[in-house]
Amino acid sequence: MTDHGEIDHVSGKSTTGHEWDGIKELNTPLPRWWLITFYLTIIWAIGYWIVYPAWPLISTNTTGLFGYSTRASLAVELANLEAVRGEKMAALAKASLAEIEKDPALLALARAKGRTVFGDNCAPCHGSGAAGAKGFPNLNDDDWLWGGTLDQIMQTIQYGARSGHAKTHEGQMLAFGKDGVLKPDEIVTVANYVRSLSGLPTRQGYDAAKGEKIFTENCVACHGDGGKGNAELGAPNLTDKIWLYGSDEATLIETISQGRSGVMPAWDGRLDPATLKAMAVYVHSLGGGK
């Protein structure tokens, strides 16, 4: 042993023989309690290996004494969460849509729940903040194809539009050009007439009287007198500033020629009633609703 170290003359203690940059390490023993603690941690670790799943085997792993698994404990936590939420969701399911909006606590719950459900199910089409896109309505504004009251929104969410559900909204924008009902020049004329309804500039020298005539013969049935729209049929109001597919002449010609029939899926049966309510209240609150 003696060849490992020497005596440090200042402290009178032995050294370990290790030296860094001229500084030697004194051979100071560890306190016993420290060492005992160290051994205890080792014993603890061994116990841990035995009690908990630890060792990977060829095709599986050791399962531990009590078969603990993180997946199982997660399942328990989720079940607990459901139990807690269940109560609150029951309150939501019981209240009417109007009651939910009048009760600040229920409204907050519905908005919170609605926001997550919207993010999961509706955001792919309507955008994360329901800002919409071409062909997909912006749900923050005050223009509603199928009506913007709480009940109308609920109905649209439940059954969708042109979704194939028995109670779905029907209503088609016909393909006047493709089906040969209108000639190309008539389509241009009526497109300009439609632009004039909402005060947009029209092509020079277009025949307004002819446009009105074509509109009355072909479009009024759905879009109503003066093009004010009809929520029963999902026919948009053509006199306002909001356009689902765009208001420029080329887009309007395309719409009139090819028709439009966007689909909103039905959520009835896919989500539980409380969730559907939360979604309706959330959507209604986005723009303050009608």
Add this chain to the structure above:
Amino acid sequence: MNKAVNPNELQPEGDYGPLYASRKKVYPQSVSGSFRRIKWGLMAFCLGVYYLLPFVRWNRGLGAPNQAVLIDLPNSRFYFFFIELWPQEVYYFTGLLIVAAVALFLMNSIGGRIWCGYLCPQTVWTDLFYAVERLIEGDRRERMKKDASADPMKLERISEIVLKHSIWLLIAWWTGGAWVLYFNDAPTLVKELVTFQGPMIAYIWIGILTATTYLLAGYMREQVCTYMCPWPRIQAALTDEWALNVTYRYDRGEKRTSVKKAAELRALGEQVGDCVDCYQCVAVCPTGIDIRNGPQLECIQCGLCIDACDTVMKKIGRPTRLIAYDNDINIQRRQEGKPPIYRIVRPRTVIYSAMIVAVGGIMLYALLTRSLLDVNVLHDRNPIAVKLSDGSIRNAYTVRLLNKRGFDRVIAIDVDGPVNATVHVVGVDSVTPDRPMIVIGRDQTAELRLLVTAPAEQNPEKSIPVHFHVTDIGLGEVATATDNFVAP
């Protein structure tokens, strides 16, 4: 016996020794004197505050907790006498931590590790445990004799040991018990705890603190300071040559001789040291060191060796304070025949004090002027603006109102932004147009969805600032938040 603790003789000379060193048990002797009295006083004060504070009441009005100091975790509130802090105000704790750290620096630059010697919980509780031990098992010599005795345990000795540990556990248990009282209404919790209806987490914490107090104050004692605590290492870097440390004035004490020999030599007119080598300073030291070896890592600056040596000096008729709070500069100066100088006011202490005053002042100012009605606003990001069918533009905001008062309030919201804009709060029918009013419960927050619509003819071209003024109708208190109104 005394000789055995002289550390100089315990150094393992040239011996590689075992892998570990077993603890050298310390048997501090009882002592009386000025520093001991200060320590008793501070111990009574600190423990008194700790054990009794949860029972102090403070009237905050109906429905609010009336406990002076309460950490209300379920409701995220912290109550301290007249102060009530919300989670949004955690920065006060940052301020408190800064003040605490600088106060430690200041203490250190004035009197070294006085925190360790007088105020550290480890010191205070260890001191209390020693007092109990001394009361039951006797003073130093008796305890050493009892521990060394190879006799089979007598009933008397067993009952002594049982009694000591029972009292220790009782103190430890009450220490843990007092801890949980800071987190719940104390009288209620005490009642629940004794009837075994208390929350599980309370029992767990009492258990943890009972165990740690018993272990740290009963067994680990000075080892916590020397092996576990980082502070001795840090303070070495903080201290400077002017800081007063417990110092053996070797200029006066050396050479050590016996009382008799000293008297003889003095009679002959020879120069003799005052230290009579009685080892009293070592006997009373709770960390078991000899201060005459100079400043040491283990010394917690408790001043007990000063008291011990003073007693000896009085007895042999020599001036007291052979060991005293002093520094090496003064020892040098005395050896050179110059008068000692003490500098408490130095750049370092001035800066630390100024920092404490500054941070404390800012915190106090913030506390006294803190608003009890707050409003935060968040603009919708997607869509950032919405065009309505008549061409008007609408922006949506999430408005969070905080009512920090202990009663319900009616709050009116005024929006000052685009000209002729209309304001609507979702779920609220405004009676007064464009001035929605809502009620917020006491001590609560309310999150609102607020829609601001600018009519088509007033559409701003670009982003303009909007101010949200929220007014307490009853008190007239106003809070304001600013955001922007954006055109699509």
